[in-house]
Amino acid sequence: MSEISRARKKKGCYLKPITKEAKTQRGRDRQKTLLDTAINVFLEHGYERASLEKIILSAGGSRSTIYSLYGSKRGLFLACLKHLVDEVYYAYEDFYDEKRGWEEELEVFGNIYLRSILSDKAIGTSRLIFSVTAREPEIGRWYYTEGAQLSYLCFAKVLENKLPLDFNDLKEISLHYIEMLKSDLYHHRLCDPHFIPNDAMIENEVRLCSRITASYIRSLLNDCGSSRK
Structure with a gap:
């Protein structure tokens, strides 16, 4: 199990399942x-x-199946959001290497994360969430907690395995x-449908953000070294 998988299972850093998980691979594939x-x-x-x-017409199944798995349309929508968040983590886990240095890890994670959130599906989902939260505030709160905040915590756990700094x-x-x-690129693409970053x-x-962050980390490491003298 990778460090990011362990981080997601720690208390306060785990995506609680909204669905009834299928017991067989065939069932999981259908879900x-x-x-x-x-x-x-x-x-x-x-x-x-x-x-x-409309969903049943495209995917098959029945209304009773959706209600038994997700409880409601909102439950199905939240399960879709969880599924999209999971895809970002799985993409990162495929490239995770415990032996990689922290500076290289910043760039590897940054490339995977930024490319993930710039995808057509991720941008479309972000726009959809922003349009929905005024009427369905619980959806916005859930996505902030299980999307944004979880990403901060989990990447912090990855860095904890590589850096001798306080977890806070x-x-x-x-x-x-x-x-x-x-x-920059994410917000530009979010606001301008015709903007496609190359x-x-x-x-x-990613290189710029990584260098700025690495510079700050080195300053903290120097402060830690000085305090021990």
């Missing part, structure tokens, strides 16, 4: 297909107009690094 289809329907029609009938400092570093990654733009953004 994944349903969630992939449902999020596409939500993105195409919006939360209010995405009826269960690592949480602050993680928070500001992730928000720095989002500050690979060079993404790599430059």
Whole structure:
């Protein structure tokens, strides 16, 4: 189990399942297909107009199956959000290496994270969440807790395995690094549907954010070294 998997299972850093998990691989594959289809329907029609009938027509199954698994349309929508958040973590876990140095880890994580949140599906989902939260504030609160805050905590746990710093400092570093990654390209793409950043733009953004964060980390390490003398 990787460090990020262990971090997600710690108290206060775990995505509690909204769904009834299938017991067989076939069942899990069907759930994944349903969630992939449902999020596409939500993105195409919006939360209010995405009826269960439209989702069933595209994914198959029945209304009773959706209610037994997710409880309601809101439950299904939250399960879709969890599914999308999971995909970001799984993409990172595939490249995680406990032997990698912390400076390289900043760039590896930054590249995977920024590319993930810049995808068509992630941008569309962000726009959808912002449009829904005024009427459904619990959805916004859930996504902030299980999306943004969880990402800060989990990457802080990764850094804890690589840096001799206080965990509260690592949480602050993680928070500001992730928000720095989002500050330009993500917000530009969120606001301008015609803006598509290329690979060079993404790599430059990650490199800049990583260098700024690394410089701050080195200053903390120097302070720690000085305090021990």
